[in-house]
Amino acid sequence: MSAQGGTRAIVAALAANLAIAVAKFVAFLFSGSSSMLAESVHSVADSGNQGLLLLGGKKAKRAASEEHPFGYGRERYIYSFLxxxxxxxxxxLFALYEGYEKITHPHSLEHWYWPVGVLVFAIVAESFSFRTAIKESNPLRGSQSWVQFVRRAKAPELPVVLLEDLGALVGLVLALGGVGLALLTGDGVWDGIGTLCIGVLLIAIAIVLALETKSLLLGESADAESVRRIREAAVDGDTVTRVIHMRTLHLGPEELLVAAKIAVRHDDTAGRVAGAIDAAEQRIREAVPIARVIYLEPDVYDAARAAAGPDRAKTPGGADAAH
Incomplete structure (x- = not known):
């Protein structure tokens, strides 16, 4: 669902940005507005970004190989970082440079109706793209706030498009404000100030995207609800009595690796333990369908060692490490 929804949002954003970029360039040529030039480059960059996201999604679908046995799911994270x-x-950076140039060498705007008309058109088009991204994100967001969704989403495309569209809308308002103040005062410096504001906004959004995507590239665990379901599914109360410790890792947005040490009874036969492991893997996949790579190691639970606490030097986080 997230991949299809993300693709729809990307295509909508790409179509809007290509149309807007052409309109902005025309407005810049007629008016000489630095805000329009900065917004033109912004729209071109956004169009390239959507192309990168589509390319990353396509490359991530490649089958696992001997060199990459866990597949290419993280390609989507790499392209989102790009x-x-x-x-x-x-x-x-281009907007900051252009804004500085306009402030130090201001000039009045010509044919003011071009930038104003294009900015109004761009706001309408970007609003359509933003609405599509919101519509596709809502089923995945659930009860989370938008900030939580952006920070916790494992599929990077929708948060990227959401932040890009939000930045584009705010940038258009800033550009419209800069052009409007330049027209009202007759001072082209306001156009440059609006351009500087756009640059600061884009850099702030880029930093947020980079930090969130970096976390995904480093490797994130499953969300708390998925971890709970996996733990419950692994235990059957008969052969598998508990999960001693467990690690999860996203190999991609829709592919999860699960590695766990499970407690079995000390007098069970090897055949019975092997059958219990197979059954536990089946239950885990039913509970969390994206859990596609599962490694379960049987062990005998030792209450004394558990009471002594986990070995934090060997176990990240230290939780449930004793056995």
């Missing part, structure tokens, strides 16, 4: 870099360098 989006943050492009947004920072092409969009943000």
């Amino acid at each position: 989006v943050a870099i492009v947004l920072f360098s092409v969009g943000g």
Whole structure:
């Protein structure tokens, strides 16, 4: 669901940004507005970003190979990180440079109706793209706030498009404000100030995207609800009596690795333990369908060692490590 919803949001954003970029460039040529030039480059960068997200989604679908036995799911994270870099360098830094140039060498705007008309059109188009991203995100967001959704989402495309569209809308308002103040006062410096504000906004969004995508690239565990369901599914109360400790890792947005040490009875036969492990894997996959790579290690639970506490030097987080 998240992949399909993300693709729809990306395509909607790409179509909107391509149309807006052309309109902004035309408005810049007629008016000479630095805000319009910065917004034009911003729209071109956003279009390139959507292309990167689509490319990452396509590459992530490749089958696992001997060299990459866990597949290519993280390609989506890599390309999302590239989006943050492009947004920072092409969009943000260019806007800062252009704003500085306009403030130090101001000139009046010509044919003011071009930038104003294009900005109004762009706000309408970006609003459509933003609405699509919100609509596709809501089923995945559930009861989370938007901040929580952006921070916790394992599929990067929707948060990236959401932040890009939000930044684009705010940037358009800033550009409209800069152009409007330049027209009202007759001072082109306001156009440059609006451009600087756009640059700061884009850099801030790029930093947020980079930090969140970096966390995904490093490897994030499953969410708390999925971890709870996996633990409950692993135990059958007969052969498998408890989960001694467990680690989960996202190999991609829709692929989860589960590694756990499970407690079995000391007098069970090897055949019975093997059958219990197979059954536990089946229950885990039914409880959490994205748990596709599962490694379960049987062990005998030792109450004395459990009472002594986990070995934190060997176990990240230290939780449930004793056996």
